[in-house]
Amino acid sequence: MRQWPADLPPFLWGAATSSHQVEGGNHNDWTQWEEAGRLQGRVPSGEACDHYHRFEKDFQLFRQIGINAYRLSVEWSRIEPAPGQFSAPALAHYQRVIESCRAQGMEPVLTLHHFTLPIWFASRGGFLNPDAPALFERFVRRVVEALGDEVRFYVTINEPMIYAVMSYGLGTWPPGHKRLTEVWKLLPRLLASHQRAYRAIKESQPGAWVGLAHHMVAFEPYDPRSRLDQADSKVLHYLFNRRFIQQTDSTQDFIGLNYYSRQYTRHPHFLTPVPAKPGAQVTDMGWEVYPEGMEMLLRDLKGFAKPILVTENGIAADDTRRVQFIADHVRAVSRAQAEGAIVRGYFYWSALDNFEWAEGYRPRFGLIAVDYRTQERTLRPSADFYRRIIAANRNLWPVSALPAPVPPASGL
Ligand code: FCB
Numbered sequence: 150m151r152q153w154p155a156d157l158p159p160f161l162w163g164a165a166t167s168s169h170q171v172e173g174g175n176h177n178d179w180t181q182w183e184e185a186g187r188l189q190g191r192v193p194s195g196e197a198c199d200h201y202h203r204f205e206k207d208f209q210l211f212r213q214i215g216i217n218a219y220r221l222s223v224e225w226s227r228i229e230p231a232p233g234q235f236s237a238p239a240l241a242h243y244q245r246v247i248e249s250c251r252a253q254g255m256e257p258v259l260t261l262h263h264f265t266l267p268i269w270f271a272s273r274g275g276f277l278n279p280d281a282p283a284l285f286e287r288f289v290r291r292v293v294e295a296l297g298d299e300v301r302f303y304v305t306i307n308e309p310m311i312y313a314v315m316s317y318g319l320g321t322w323p324p325g326h327k328r329l330t331e332v333w334k335l336l337p338r339l340l341a342s343h344q345r346a347y348r349a350i351k352e353s354q355p356g357a358w359v360g361l362a363h364h365m366v367a368f369e370p371y372d373p374r375s376r377l378d379q380a381d382s383k384v385l386h387y388l389f390n391r392r393f394i395q396q397t398d399s400t401q402d403f404i405g406l407n408y409y410s411r412q413y414t415r416h417p418h419f420l421t422p423v424p425a426k427p428g429a430q431v432t433d434m435g436w437e438v439y440p441e442g443m444e445m446l447l448r449d450l451k452g453f454a455k456p457i458l459v460t461e462n463g464i465a466a467d468d469t470r471r472v473q474f475i476a477d478h479v480r481a482v483s484r485a486q487a488e489g490a491i492v493r494g495y496f497y498w499s500a501l502d503n504f505e506w507a508e509g510y511r512p513r514f515g516l517i518a519v520d521y522r523t524q525e526r527t528l529r530p531s532a533d534f535y536r537r538i539i540a541a542n543r544n545l546w547p548v549s550a551l552p553a554p555v556p557p558a559s560g561l
Contacts, residue, residue, distance in 0.1 A: 150454050151358075151402060153493060154301075159546035161256060161494030162539040163218035164211060164516060165461050166200065167263035167307065168227075170503040173197035177226035178271035179264070179506075182323040191509030198501050198519050204246050207526070208253040210517055211500055214532050215539040219250050220460060220496045222260035222307070226267040229288050240295040247299045258302040258460070258496070260362065261289055261346060264312055264322070264506070271324065276338045277317075277331060286345040293353045301357055304405055304460060305346040308364040309339045310389050321507050340396055347400040361397060362405035362460040365390040367442025368422060371415035381414035385422060390446070394453065403493070404450055405460035408443045408478075410436035433465040433512045434505075440477040447485035447492060456493040463498030465505070465512035471531040479538055479548060486547035495548075497535060501526070 153159070169175055173196035183193035200207055211219060227239040250257045262285070266275055270284060278284075289305070306312075312322075313332045320327040347359050368385045370378030394404060412422035425437040432438060443462065450457055459482065464474040475497065482492050502515035510521060516532040519525070534552075541550035 150456070150491065153456060157256065157301075158217050159493075159544060160542065160548060161218035161258070161458065161496070162535075162542070163216050163220055163255070163258065163494060163496035164214070164500035165220035165258075165496040165498050166500050166503060167222040167260060168224035169194060169197075169263070169265045170499070170505070171198040171200035171501055172224060173199045173201055175224060175226060175265070176230075176268070177224070177265040178268060178275070178323045181268060181271075182325070187323070187325065188507065188509055191507075191511070194504040196521075196524075197504050198521075199524050200501070201242075203524065205249050207501065207517075208249055208255070210526055210528065211255065212253045213528065213536070214516060215536045216255060216500075217539075218256040218258060218494060218496065219500070220258040220260065220304070221246070221250075222263035222304075223292055224265065225262065225270070225288055226265065228292065229267055230269075232269050232284075233287070235291050240291070243292070244295060244299075247296055251299065256302065257300050258304060258458070258494075259292075259296070259300045260304040260307050261285075261292065262305065262342075263307040264316075275324065276335055276342060279338070281338050282341040282345045285342040286349050289346040290349050290353070293350050293357075298354060298356070300354075302403075302458075303346075303350055303357055303359045304362045305343045305350075305359065306339060307362045308407055309336065309343070309361065309393050311364045313339065315507075336393070340393070343397060344400050358402045360401040360403040360405050360458070361393070362407050363390070363394055364407045364409075365446045366422070367408075367411040367439055367445055368414055369411055369442075371413040371423065371426070375416065377416035378414050381416065381419050381422075385414060385420060388420075391449075394450075398453065401455070403456045403458055404453055405458050406443075406446065406450065407461035407498075408446060408459065409434075409462065409464075411439035411442045432470070434508065438464065438470075438474060438477075440474075440481040443478055444481040444485050444488075447482070447490040448488055451488070451490045456491045458494040458496070459492065460494075460496050461498040462495065463514045465514045468529045468531050471516075471529065472534045475531060475535055475538070476551060480551060483548045483551075492547075 315322040317331040368382040502519040537552040
């Protein structure tokens with residue numbers, strides 16, 4: 150297993166965002182989708198959190214929480230607005246962002262593709278296009294050239310399986326296709342795109358840590374005694390959770406895990422799990438809170454013998470539940486570490502309230518509340534709770550110290 154660098158904190162305590170969800174003022178396949186009225190009455194992303202202009206102030210707030218790492222993404226449509234034409238101002242912008250992130254003592258973890266595409270790329274069929282891997286590689290090379298060794302951690306593609314299913318299987322996200330055959334065509338292209346990006350990054354920055362952020366769901370049989378439900382869970386665990394990780398085993402230096410929830414498999418609805426049992430307490434996204442699922446998946450990832458980063462984990466709900474959620478999931482990390490999983494980081498989703506794709510602005514995931522009318526930011530009590538967890542674990546590995554008691558609720 151590759152040695153964790155001695156000059157890094159033993160555990161990355163972070164928070165995450167993505168360009169389209171926080172920057173504002175984008176012009177990509179998502180803005181086209183939003184402008185075409187595909188959000189079912191929800192407000193388009195528009196100015197979002199205006200993080201594009203307010204990143205420095207935001208970083209000061211993040212530092213108040215004490216995070217030592219920040220996961221963000223670069224917006225391809227800004228960097229390469231037309232095929233082969235790279236925007237020097239956009240690259241310079243991200244250089245400033247990374248510089249400022251480092252100046253605030255946060256290790257940047259940079260995602261290269263987080264769901265959005267330049268319009269020119271989308272109109273050529275996006276990642277379905279046989280040329281996509283080469284085009285993605287060209288973009289990645291430019292980014293890595295511009296950022297040099299300022300970025301040590303790269304996530305090439307965020308949640309390939311979710312992207313494939315939402316955009317090409319269920320049609321909820323652009324381009325809105327509902328064709329299973331396209332999902333199967335897309336996945337090998339995403340794989341090739343990742344592999345080419347991996348090699349390009351390592352060629353230019355051999356010391357970089359490159360991986361993907363894999364969305365994993367804790368699949369469990371609806372009826373624990375049903376053989377069919379059990380079998381369906383196993384099939385989904387392989388197809389949705391593990392297959393892409395296995396295929397990228399030789400081209401990832403760490404495993405990124407995005408974990409949110411459990412889902413139940415229930416015959417006769419094969420491969421179409423249900424999110425919760427009747428009466429279960431769910432979040433504002435309708436997702437069940439199930440920290441044990443994260444522990445189970447982290448244990449499952451042990452076999453890959455690689456450092457693991459929890460690249461996303463979070464909740465849209467009132468802040469009291471957020472505090473509990475963080476406490477329970479950090480405990481799950483700690484238990485998984487005790488069982489041998491080399492978990493090296495935890496990134497709460499999200500640093501800020503933001504644009505939650507097809508759900509628009511209603512769900513609030515942030516440690517920091519955003520008033521979208523005034524762009525005013527307010528740290529929630531959960532941010533203070535997270536701060537205390539981080540302070541109690543400074544320079545500790547594995548994670549062990551959990552502060553108590555949980556702070557009181559607030560209306561934020
Ligand atoms: C993940 C996405 C992220 C965010 C969270 C809630 O699937 O990667 O952008 O929307 O869900």
